[in-house]
Amino acid sequence: MNKNLLLLGLFASLSFATSCSNSESVSEEENEINSTEKALYVGDNSATSLDWNGTYKGTVPCASCEGIETILTLNIDRTYKLSTHYFGRNDALEEDDMGTFTWDETGSIITLEHVSNGPSKYKVGENRIWQLDMHGNIITGDLADHYILTKQ
Structure with missing residues (x-):
């Protein structure tokens, strides 16, 4: 029983870590696009x-x-x-x-x-x-x- 709980916990941890790394890479890409866009202009604009x-x-x-x-x-x-x-x-x-x-x-x-x-x-x-x-x-x-x- 403890083995099943341990495996379930390990699986959940891996799933969480994988989903976090995917969202971080998407955020990095979005940040790169936004940084490039903002570098073209000074301050807030349309x-x-x-x-x-x-x-x-x-x-x-x-x-x-x-x-x-x-x-x-x-x-x-x-x-x-x-x-x-x-x-x-x-x-x-x-x-x-x-x-x-x-x-x-x-x-x-x-x-x-x-x-x-x-x-x-x-x-x-x-x-x-x-x-x-x-x-x-x-x-x-x-x-x-x-x-x-x-x-x-």
Whole structure:
């Protein structure tokens, strides 16, 4: 009986030690990625402090149509999918772009690579992103609030 208890205790100890070493190696990998990410930027910023990955949606103004439904999905591996639908101009007209994005040196603005048509810069905030103008500036004026995409 004592042998069975001893074997059971030994098995439990080995199982616990194995599970701890696996979680430590995962934590080390995550820490290495986080350290590399944080080394690129100074202090807290959107890239390191926010849960930025996900899908953002909004309808931005359009000069020649009723509005552009914009859906931008940002993936943790720094890939994106941008879908646009032009209301009123040709309801069947939809455009999709896919590619990678990069963070600026401050860690707050992303640039979408390989965008075929339209703006490629966005400022990332808590549960929303701001579409920036062609020069990378925040859009101001009466319609400024219409250039914000919210996280779904």
